[in-house]
Amino acid sequence: MADARQKREFTKLGPGQRCRWCGRPLAVRPGGPGRRRRFCNDSCRQLDYQARRRSAEVGLGDDQVIVSRRELDDLHDRLYALEAAVEDVERDLADARTIADHRDALDHLLEAARPLTGRPPFT
Numbered sequence: 370m371a372d373a374r375q376k377r378e379f380t381k382l383g384p385g386q387r388c389r390w391c392g393r394p395l396a397v398r399p400g401g402p403g404r405r406r407r408f409c410n411d412s413c414r415q416l417d418y419q420a421r422r423r424s425a426e427v428g429l430g431d432d433q434v435i436v437s438r439r440e441l442d443d444l445h446d447r448l449y450a451l452e453a454a455v456e457d458v459e460r461d462l463a464d465a466r467t468i469a470d471h472r473d474a475l476d477h478l479l480e481a482a483r484p485l486t487g488r489p490p491f492t
Contacts, residue, residue, distance in 0.1 A: 390417040447484045454481030 386395040386405075390413035395406050408414040424433070454477055461474040 388413050390414070390420075451481045451485060454478050 386397065387393060388395060388409040389407045391409065393409045395409060398406065408417065421431075424430075427435075429435070458474045458478045461477070462471065465471050465474060
């Protein structure tokens with residue numbers, strides 16, 4: 370039986386350790402032998418390999434990407450919505466008086482941020 374006073378262990382994130390493909394934070398592994406992780410899962414590793422192989426075929430450098438105009442416009446629209454939500458929440462929090470006001474502001478911000486999360490990078 371576990372001791373009720375036992376502390377919970379949480380995964381710690383290292384500074385700047387992110388998946389090379391999707392950018393998700395990587396969990397810090399305890400020190401030991403082996404290479405540092407570069408991907409959060411096998412599918413990200415595979416997608417990165419395919420992208421590097423395809424970019425080499427068409428002569429692109431590591432710092433270049435091909436994105437369709439529609440995908441780029443969609444990303445700009447989602448970022449604009451998030452920027453507007455941040456401004457709205459900052460204004461709302463300046464006048465917030467109750468916990469419910471803070472909760473409403475947070476809900477609004479999360480609603481604006483959700484379209485930017487959980488979506489795979491351009492594939």
